[in-house]
Amino acid sequence: MSTAELLSDPAAWAALATLIVMEVVLGIDNLIFISILSNKLPEAQRGKARKVGIGLALVMRLALLTAIAWIVALTAPVFDLGIVGPTGSHGEPSFETAFSWRDLILIAGGLFLMWKATKEIHHSVDEDDSDDLLDKGKKTVELSFTAAIVQILLLDIVFSIDSILTAVGMTEHVQVMYVAVIVAVLVMLLAADPLGNFINRNPSVVMLALGFLLMIGMVLIAEGFGAHVPKGYIYAAMAFSGGVEGLNIWSRRARERKAAAKATRH
Template sequence: MIEFLAPHFVWLSDPTAWVALITLVVLEVVLGIDNLIFISILTNKLPPEQQVPARRLGIGAALIMRLVLLATISFIVQLTTPVFTLFDHGFSWRDLILIAGGLFLVWKATTEIHHTVDPADHAAAVSSTLKLTLGGAIFQILLLDLVFSIDSIITAVGMTNEIAIMYIAVIVAVSVMMLAATPLANFIGKNPTIVMLALGFLLMIGMTLIADGMGYHVPKGYIYAAMGFSALVEGLNMLARRNRAKRGKVGH
């Protein structure tokens, strides 16, 4: 039995494999930020008693889906093969999935921004909240996670040939998402201005997915740098508002 399992764990003694594992875990966690923001905004629209179960069920189901996709990795890799050409660009199934996911994110973010900005549309926003069910939220979480999963698995294949490393990276990344989901959702819920910032992030991510599907790759570093800078500015604004509120109370 030990002799049978030994070849599957040879990578444990390979330093380059450990570097690939750490790099892939970090990459999966960073890529999961996009999904986590969407999950936080979506589940905050549910009744309070359903929010935590929705996050746990959605992320748990997403983990199972990612592990199943890894089991069919040979099929996933073939999704990069062009199936037709349009405007001198060969579109693969991966491209079409990215474009569909990007369009969904753009539509979702634009709709939520409209509900937030237009006070006259408040009734429509309430109606939308009432229509969202626990099952509907989980379905949308899985739908978007499918897009990010396929892209991250294809990225993982380019970094390592060890399927065990991919499984470990996915499990660790999803576990981090599970732990961070509720604190992030609570933070977004308590700070209304953060909601608009997060929706802006989703809009940018959606457009990036569409561009990537069209053959225009935008380096992830630029995207996360922009998100980090925007979050820093918003953090300074929140600090400034808190200090003004404290001075106002002292003045009275």
């Protein structure tokens, strides 16, 4: 179908709107990781790291779209251990060990995400005991920036493959996929600095975000083993936790304002 025909097709516009929403939602995971990692850098480099990280995410997604046949082939099994879990209510196994390249990438990405989140949680609890390359106390600022970009790139690969495979499953029109991916990444770019600054201003949100990354890592590993976890449950849990934390921040700031007003009167 030509571009002109797509522009006059209501179904294509509906697919585009749905896919943009899906891509933005899927980009939240990527954006949280970029925000947390960039906040480990000196303040002058944080904005640059976010822009480079999101730029790499865009390049990765567009490059994968140009090789869409290869991406679809990643779902073909490469080896099978012959272990299958019990059948669920829909007649599908709860897990399986017929691994494709996509499964292996998801498992590797999930393990990396869990390792990184656990390391950051440990550093948040005990700041004096850290050998992290991204520690602000290190003298080699360039190495810290390079290490941040390398780690962002590794997770960009994982999230990009998941994103493009989702796009392939929702529409057959490559033009629609290109537009949806570009719009979603532009939304990520606009949200990167406000989200990163918000996380940096509210230390309790950092722990919540790291908890999200742990959960996302476990979900990636589960999906690598063929266990389908409905994304709606994950994002509902994230939204609920975020709402509760928002109430905590609101309450904390209200107490601070009252304390400041009382101090001014005295």
